[in-house]
Amino acid sequence: MSKRGYHHGNLKQALIDAALQLIEEKGPTGFTLSEAAKTAGVTPAAVYRHFEGRxxxxxxxxxxxxxxxxxxxxxxxxxxxxxxxxxxxxxxxxxxxxxxxxxxxxxxxxxxxxxxxxxxxxxxxxxxxxxxxxxxxxxxxxxxxxxxxxxxxxxxxxxxxxxxxxxxxxxxxxxxxxxxxxxxxxxxxxxxxxxxxxxxxxxxx
Structure with missing residues (x-):
């Protein structure tokens, strides 16, 4: 479960790692998908390639x-x-x-x-x-x-x-x-x- 930065082909795990960071900081309902995308360094639209919602x-x-x-x-x-x-x-x-x-x-x-x-x-x-x-x-x-x-x-x-x-x-x-x-x-x-x-x-x- 080591946290890793975003690399091409690893978008899904990058979003998961970003969300983990936000969960620890703000709780499970304290962040948006856009924030997860920003933390992962990708566009908000990229999230929907793998996840339908938060x-x-x-x-x-x-x-x-x-x-x-x-x-x-x-x-x-x-x-x-x-x-x-x-x-x-x-x-x-x-x-x-x-x-x-x-x-x-x-x-x-x-x-x-x-x-x-x-x-x-x-x-x-x-x-x-x-x-x-x-x-x-x-x-x-x-x-x-x-x-x-x-x-x-x-x-x-x-x-x-x-x-x-x-x-x-x-x-x-x-x-x-x-x-x-x-x-x-x-x-x-x-x-x-x-x-x-x-x-x-x-x-x-």
Whole structure:
């Protein structure tokens, strides 16, 4: 996802990179296609060779983001093996790492209002990312008797919501939301409380 200037034959990516810069500076609705074209150093008409409108451009950014996000979560999951708990915690840390490293993509993915069902490709790759967390949740939940296990989709959604909340409130420099703890510690302890409540890890003594 390295940012590159415009070169002949690379117009689409140049516009994506320009839009990423504007998203980070102004938010997903704070710029126009004309501004994206100007930032990329091309004429406004050039944008329409690849994108029908701003939402189309943001959806492409979200697609690229989810592809990298899914790969990162999958790598984190595999790295944590063979411990189910280590894999689960590694996926949580990878979530925060992605939000920090790729803020423009993260905003396009989760804060732009773009529907994950906007295209089959976007829907598929978003589900691939969530599927990594569901797989980690399902592996960890094997320790619970079958009749008492939470559905992996619910388990994953709870942790996803927790990670997203930590990113929004504490990992992005939100004014007035600073606490004397690193975001990774907040997420780890929150996950620990959740897992203890499910009986997946022992209570503190």
């Amino acid at each position: 939402e189309d451009l943001i959806a492409e950014i979200a697609l690229q983001g989810f592809e990298a996000f899914a790969d990162l979560l999958n790598y984190a999951y595999d790295t944590g093996q063979p411990s189910a708990l280590a894999s689960f915690e590694a996926v949580g840390r990878a979530y925060l790492a992605f939000a920090r490293k790729y803020p423009g993509h993260y905003i396009a993915m989760f804060e732009s209002g773009i529907s994950m069902q906007r295209s089959p490709e976007l829907f598929a790759v978003a589900n691939r990312a969530l599927g990594v967390l569901e797989r980690a949740a399902d592996q960890l939940a094997q320790q619970i008797p079958e009749g008492k296990r939470p559905p992996p989709q619910m388990f994953a959604a709870h942790v996803w919501a927790m990670a997203h909340g930590v990113v929004e409130l504490f990992a992005r420099g939100t004014p007035g939301a600073r606490v004397p703890f690193p975001p990774e510690d907040l997420l780890e302890t929150g996950i620990g409380i959740y897992l203890r409540g499910l009986g997946l890890i022992p209570q503190d003594t």
